[in-house]
Amino acid sequence: MSLRFTKMHGLGNDFVVVDARTTPFALDAPAIRWLGDRHFGIGFDQLLTIERARDPSCSFAYGIWNSDGSSAGQCGNGVRCVAAWLARAGALGAGMTRLESPSGAVAVELLGDDSVRVDMGEPRFAPAAIPFAADAESDAYAIDVVGREVEIGAVSMGNPHALVEVDDVAAAPVAVLGPQIEYAPAFPQRCNVGFAEVVSRGAIRLRVWERGVGETLACGSGACAAVAVLRRRAKVDAEVRVALPGGELELRWDGPGHPVWMRGPAAFVFDGEIAGRATGAIAPEATRKP
Template sequence: MANTIHFTKMHGAGNDYIYVNTLIDMIPDPAKASIEWSKPHFGIGSDGLVLIGRPSEDSVADFSMHIYNADGSEAMMCGNASRCIGKYLYEKGFTKNTRIKLETLSGVKVLNLHLNDENKVGSVTVDMLEPMMTMTEQFTGKHPSLSSIPGAKEGVFVSMGNPHYVIFVDDIKDIDIAEYGKILERDDAFPQRCNIEFAQLVGKDKLRTRVWERGSGITWACGTGACATATAAVISGLTDRKVEIIMDGGTLNIEWNEDDGHIYMTGPAEFVFEGEIQIP
């Protein structure tokens, strides 16, 4: 059993990851493990691997999160994964607090857990901090060509600690997410590659959004992508500051708070199954 570790499969609105608690088990090569375990049919199948651990010594956080995409690349942040970590830590007994500070590569995020009548975590609100629209090393400022994409308007750059490019379209059903997402992720406008969101306004303060995630491809949901989409919609004058984002795997509620400028994301987190697997 020395070469095996315990894992937990969880999802947030269908955005599914393999979770390993490094307070208990260590993985020598998490990038390799993520590639092998994320494969459908041949592994567990997931959008990637998430490591739950201790924060760095000088951090004010309670716990830490490290994320590896299905292609082995390390991600800065994942909103859906952070909600799942909140549920995991509380329901597995690693904390009794309903307010958890989580260290990520894009800063410390605060998780507020909402308990149901059975003392289980029904949903989680994450303080995603302030979005950034100014040009960073993630963006060149040059917009990629969208002329071949049906009904596409010029996109909006948004950084939620990780890079996003939000494209509003007339009808999302007309968009081949795999075809255009794969091309746009690696466009010259994005030196570090980019997450791509396609969004359609479908009602008052309501957007239907599909995502191509950097390093993972099409995913059922993306927490930072939902935040970026809401931010872009507010900037573009399409919605007010409270926005409902309908993704393939479920709905996330996003608020861009006018008082502190922070983005607050609320959504579900669910256990799928647990098991043991051999370390590659």
């Protein structure tokens, strides 16, 4: 067998996009891990599948797999790439369109400057919705992380997020504290971990340790989660520019009862095909096509 794909990225958060609208995607977790390997496979943070919608209110659906083979519920940079891919394929036009994510419908809009605006849904702070182990909802929680207490914010943007405020995001211990919080007992499904430095009421700097991936150059749902937690703490305004290692996103959240709107780019890198053996196992041969 062979697998045709498109390599894309949103601010350096990179994806392999697979068209599964007519042929269902059937690779298992070991094959996805191999494809995600940056030395022996294609390399990506997440693999995205574009599928037929099951929700009649949506035009298409998409699936999300992390580079470790696990599935994910939402990906802000990924949905922008899905929208751009569909537009290039002639399947998506101007105006607002609904797409079906693994965690529910989202609205996307293609803009004239090659950016995409996405309705990422309303943040969910109730512990059971995240899910997060807490007796009551709060703006901040002290959790045990490998025997020491760490203060976090917790929210779901279709996937679970923890947020740690720091004075200097460049010096934040992302590689150490990120995986420790990801696997903290308080998060039964693990979590994405953001480290945020508030620059002003309209700007923050952010680094994100993504569940099942590690630190990435950008995380759209992580940017939404950071703005939601910080706005709830009255530290930022409704419109916030989020600076990530890979670039900037524009976020707007008008508060409870409203969705978070995210605006950012989606870039094509190359189209390719990776060959497989008759057994269906993916083989380490790939060709790049301009």
